[in-house]
Amino acid sequence: MIEPHYNTVIIGAGPAGLIAGVEAYNPDHSIIILEKMHKTGLKLRISGKGRCNITNEESMQSFLNRFGKKGRFLKYAFSQFFNHDLLKYINDLGVPTKLERGGRYFCKSDRATDIVVAFEKKLNGLKIPIAMKTQVTGLQLNAGGQYVLQLTQGDHKSQVMADQVCVCSGGLGYPATGSTGDGYRMAKSFDHTIIDTAPSLVPVLTAGDTAKRVMGVSLRNVSLSIWDEGKKITEMFGEMMFTRKGITGPIILTLSETLVTMLDSRKEVQIKIDLKPALDHKKLDQRLLREIANNSKQNFRSLLKTLIPLKMIDLFVDLTEIDPSTKLHQVSGDQRKRLRMLLKEFPMQVIGHDSYDRAIVTSGGVSLKEIDPTTMESKLASKLYFAGEVIDVNGETGGYNLTSSWSTGFLAGRSMRNNEFVR
Numbered sequence: 001m002i003e004p005h006y007n008t009v010i011i012g013a014g015p016a017g018l019i020a021g022v023e024a025y026n027p028d029h030s031i032i033i034l035e036k037m038h039k040t041g042l043k044l045r046i047s048g049k050g051r052c053n054i055t056n057e058e059s060m061q062s063f064l065n066r067f068g069k070k071g072r073f074l075k076y077a078f079s080q081f082f083n084h085d086l087l088k089y090i091n092d093l094g095v096p097t098k099l100e101r102g103g104r105y106f107c108k109s110d111r112a113t114d115i116v117v118a119f120e121k122k123l124n125g126l127k128i129p130i131a132m133k134t135q136v137t138g139l140q141l142n143a144g145g146q147y148v149l150q151l152t153q154g155d156h157k158s159q160v161m162a163d164q165v166c167v168c169s170g171g172l173g174y175p176a177t178g179s180t181g182d183g184y185r186m187a188k189s190f191d192h193t194i195i196d197t198a199p200s201l202v203p204v205l206t207a208g209d210t211a212k213r214v215m216g217v218s219l220r221n222v223s224l225s226i227w228d229e230g231k232k233i234t235e236m237f238g239e240m241m242f243t244r245k246g247i248t249g250p251i252i253l254t255l256s257e258t259l260v261t262m263l264d265s266r267k268e269v270q271i272k273i274d275l276k277p278a279l280d281h282k283k284l285d286q287r288l289l290r291e292i293a294n295n296s297k298q299n300f301r302s303l304l305k306t307l308i309p310l311k312m313i314d315l316f317v318d319l320t321e322i323d324p325s326t327k328l329h330q331v332s333g334d335q336r337k338r339l340r341m342l343l344k345e346f347p348m349q350v351i352g353h354d355s356y357d358r359a360i361v362t363s364g365g366v367s368l369k370e371i372d373p374t375t376m377e378s379k380l381a382s383k384l385y386f387a388g389e390v391i392d393v394n395g396e397t398g399g400y401n402l403t404s405s406w407s408t409g410f411l412a413g414r415s416m417r418n419n420e421f422v423r
């Protein structure tokens with residue numbers, strides 16, 4: 001049962017909304033969280049492949065760098081609530097955590113759901129209700145300076161008043177989890193600027209059938225570069241994977257924002273994969289010469305076995321146009337060069353990207369210029385707050401995005417907690 005008026009209303013029960021609810025707790029305030037889906041934290045439950053990559057061990061500065069130029073906005077929020085504060089917070093909620101490779105922290109149980117359940121329990125203990133299947137369809141300010149929220153619960157329509165509101169409605173990625181950009185519309189009704197949104201951390205699609213032929217192959221320790229008219233734009237080292245229609249994996253997801261932006265103005269983007277980044281062209285050629293000399297009676301296919309994953313061999317045979325039964329002592333200098341070029345500069349054309357349906361985060365959102373970074377309050381509307389992915393920050397993969405949502409949600413909650421209302 002929703003009361004006609006609350007001091008504090010939080011829109012959305014994702015990571016930002018859940019923590020904002022706990023932190024807004026003030027025994028003198030009436031508080032409610034409104035969530036349009038049938039369960040809280042649907043996206044959080046599937047995060048990190050259901051294991052939840054909570055945060056990262058990195059130092060503050062390199063953490064902020066993971067958000068590009070927008071990282072500066074998060075500096076204050078992180079100074080109040082950063083990775084180890086978050087871990088302690090989650091541990092105190094009764095969810096143990098563990099550190100894995102790449103400085104990434106996960107739930108010890110490998111169950112993201114444990115965090116959601118722990119937050120629900122905490123909110124329940126604080127007697128802060130979460131109204132489920134309750135969608136906020138409109139947000140205005142009335143003449144008396146109170147917020148009026150239009151609600152839809154199935155066929156039933158109603159409204160609720162609030163002294164302060166925090167919009168934690170997420171972005172546009174994985175809309176089946178409830179994030180469908182409603183918060184942008186609410187922000188717009190208060191004249192907030194919405195920086196153009198785009199799918200980010202999203203798999204990309206590549207030309208031809210190359211990816212399909214090696215679908216499922218995962219490459220570790222490779223370097224991927226993006227090219228524009230013969231000029232290298234950027235390069236990243238790490239792990240990637242071929243899919244039926246293209247490529248994905250940590251380096252692709254991270255570079256996807258650049259690729260998506262470039263695809264706005266061109267039909268395709270040239271990328272090159274360096275499968276042997278530890279060796280420059282000269283050293284790789286020396287290695288090939290050594291392999292050929294030491295195994296001269298073996299054939300080209302057996303040489304490939306020592307260089308690339310088995311599933312890529314037929315593709316390399318076709319692309320080098322070298323008969324796989326060719327004895328190694330018969331491999332010509334030109335053929336060796338073709339092989340070396342493929343190993344160092346395996347070319348692919350990115351021709352598109354997956355939609356929001358598969359985007360881990362959304363780039364763009366409520367303009368940072370219009371939000372106070374020390375409180376998360378709107379600079380355009382008093383006592384209106386924004387936290388989480390709805391604002392114009394998005395980071396790389398590795399626990400950065402959840403930390404940003406939790407940290408901004410924490411700050412917004414604390415700011416709301418300290419406000420006083422005339423009774």
Ligand SMILES: Cc1cc2nc3c(=O)[nH]c(=O)nc-3n(C[C@H](O)[C@H](O)[C@H](O)COP(=O)(O)OP(=O)(O)OC[C@H]3O[C@@H](n4cnc5c(N)ncnc54)[C@H](O)[C@@H]3O)c2cc1C
Binds near residue numbers: 137170361
């Ligand atoms: C598959 C996947 C895996 C991910 N894994 C990781 C990871 O391991 N680590 C990491 O750091 N990040 C990860 N992310 C990103 C991270 O989950 C998001 O950045 C984070 O959930 C954003 O939190 P949020 O609270 O701002 O928004 P959301 O989690 O999107 O929550 C918003 C909530 O608001 C509700 N809502 C929306 N509109 C309304 C409305 N009008 N009325 C009422 N309620 C509304 C939604 O139903 C939803 O519950 C992953 C994302 C995806 C899609």
